[in-house]
Amino acid sequence: MTEYTVIDDPIEFKAACELLAAGTGPVAVDVERASGFRYSQRAYLVQVFRRDVGVFLFDPPAIGDFSPLQDAIGNVEWVFHAASQDLPSLRELDLDPASIFDTELASRLLGHDHVGLAAVVEETLGITLKKEHSAADWSTRPLPKTWLDYAALDVLHLIDVRDAIAAELDEQDKTEFARQEFAATLAQPPRPPREDPWRRLSGLHQVKGARGLAIARSMWEAREEYAQQEDTSPGRLVPDRSLVAAVLANPQSKQALASVPAFTGRASRSQLDRWWQAIVRGREAEILPRVRVSNDALPPARAWAERNPEADARLKLARPVVEAQAEELAMPTENLLKPDTLRRLAWTPPELTTDAMSTALETLGARAWQIEQTAQKIVDAFVEAAQSPEPAVVSES
Template sequence: MDEFRVIETPAEFDDAVRRLLDGDGPIAVDAERASGFRYSQRAYLIQMYRRGAGTFLFDPPQIPDFSALETAIRADEWVLHAASQDLACLREVGLDPDRIFDTELAARLLGMPRVGLASVVEELLDVKLAKEHSAADWSTRPLPQSWLKYAALDVELLVDVRDRLAERLVEAGKSELAAQEFDAVLHRAAKPPAAEPWRRLSGIHAMRSPRNLAVARELWLSRDALAVELDSAPGRLVPDASILAVARTLPSTRRALADMRDFTGRASRTELDRWWAAIERGITTTELPAVRVPSDSPPPPRAWASRNPEADARLRVAKGAVAEVAESFGMPVENLLTPDFLRRVAWSPPANPDAASISAALGELGARAWQVEATSQTIAEAFVEASQSLRDATSTDS
């Protein structure tokens, strides 16, 4: 078996840059993080492959400056699978491509039934990839050889996959729309930090008491501070379910907290004073959080029939029409048009919802040109049909 070496010294790094420059064609890129183990989303291993150059496994914690590599390969096409998952951690170390080919996204646009890397490789290349280390703690040092082999295989076949997908995109007449989608992923703005990130607690929406919410907030903030300090995934310290159990119960003493069977996690008892202090802050604070957070998003569609029957009719008819267009394109409906865009236009349509105004509205929301062209006329016609149906129903009732 080949021995895989991790690049961690200046000499090894410089040699890798030279060899990548001497290679040919696109560069396959992947990154491994330690999600579920560490607080940060930094890359703990970066893999690259290029024909004529070989495979390179970089150790980011040991490489202080990736600028020479960035300069060498930035203008070349980078091939990534599910690029949106890796671009942020690559940019964190200074690696940012000018153009990409996203093999997962290409598979979706082609309507492939399974788009995970192992499934795509098997369908296109008839090669089975083992995925036994996909959820490993990549901050482990030294990295075992079996993990390095797994990581290398993730990029060694990726350029061949890219070529097969590119051929299929040409055959399906989807090369241009794929290019627009790749560019959109590459230039998508990062989401701004949430104003109240503690509201991401799983199950928090079912909590209706401001006091209980205040305790949940203080526990989340305390857990987050400890997670940052230890660089540990917060859920490993105290799971979300445990925070919500405490917030619902509101234990009256430190002892009562310690006796809670639902309060689990590796730091639930070792940091008991921390958690009890957070509970006390939540119980005594006068700064109570709002139960409902204002949002510019439309309400859940299940509420539309009673709150806005016209919008409900527009959405129902338009969803069916857009689904037919997606079927004709041979791709999932969410890749044809982001469902939230359709909901927003249906809830608050232009004053004159013809194809031109629907096109403008979709463009402002962020739909790509090909998506606008494929759906705007269909949506406009669906809105007219929905309006006519409501008028007919009203006329019949009267």
């Protein structure tokens, strides 16, 4: 069995890149992070496989400059399993492919029942992978041998899987569907920073009033600052439930805060001054957060019949039509058209022509193949809804 080692020396790294440049065909790429352990989503291991040269495991923190790898493989196809998860971490290293093939996304388009890497490898190649280290702390050094074996297997078979799935795409006439999906994944811009990210605190709905929210915000900001400083996942320092419990307890002194039973975590007591100061800042804050936040989310579909009966009729007629088309194509409905896209079209429809519907779909991010498969069907359903004398009665899925 191959003994895998982590390359952390710049000279060894450049030699490995030269070998990869001389390899054959596309490259398989994967990334291991330390989600749930570290503050960032940075890569702590990059795995690369290319035919004729084998598997290489690279240590990003030790190597630093990855430009030799980009130069070596940047212009060939990179094969991923769930590329959208790995591309942000790779781009932090200035690693950016010119084109990609995503075996997970392609498996969805093909209608596979199970699309995890182990399931896809077993279905296409008959090889069983063990996935016991997927949630490990990959910032650990040195990495255990069993972890390295696991990491290598994530890329070792991926090119063979890619070839098998590419053939299946051809058989189902879905090669162009996949090409457009891969291009859209590659072109997806980074997510913009969330407005008021502190509002994602689990259990925040229990906090009442603007002042209480100001304290919760201050506690969250203090935890983020400390987590970034320590390069530790915020929830490992003080869990969300503990921050919310401290806010709800409304302690009147630092000692009272220390006595809150549910205020637990690695740093709840060792950083008591930090948390108490955060509570004080929240109590003294002059700019209070809004209690209710408006957004562009649509009302839940169950409320449409009362709030917008015309939209309700459109959705109830169009949704089963799109679902039937997805079934005919043997793929999940959400891969044919995002449910939110159909809801938005039903709530505020364009002119009921194929051209207008196609433009609206494109504006909402649908790809050309999705528009071709759904635009006219949605128009027909919306027209039928407008002509129906009674609201359509179709069971909601």
